[in-house]
Amino acid sequence: MSMEPGTTVSAEVERLLPNPQPVTGCDICAALYTQRLKYMNKSSPEYNPARAAEASHEIRSHPHGA
Numbered sequence: 001m002s003m004e005p006g007t008t009v010s011a012e013v014e015r016l017l018p019n020p021q022p023v024t025g026c027d028i029c030a031a032l033y034t035q036r037l038k039y040m041n042k043s044s045p046e047y048n049p050a051r052a053a054e055a056s057h058e059i060r061s062h063p064h065g066a
């Protein structure tokens, strides 16, 4: 991994990851949202834009029977 975290990467991540809408009261969405925040936090050792993107996708595609 040679990619350095920086403002350019951060802006790119923000652009690629429109804010997902976790459903209130859904534990799965809440957990995914928490993970996403962790993966998007550059000061976290778990910073990982690819995983943040996955979490966003899962939140948006999580079915709720609606």
Ligand SMILES: [Zn+2]
Binding pocket: 023, 026, 027, 028, 029, 030, 062, 063, 064
């Ligand atoms: Zn959900």
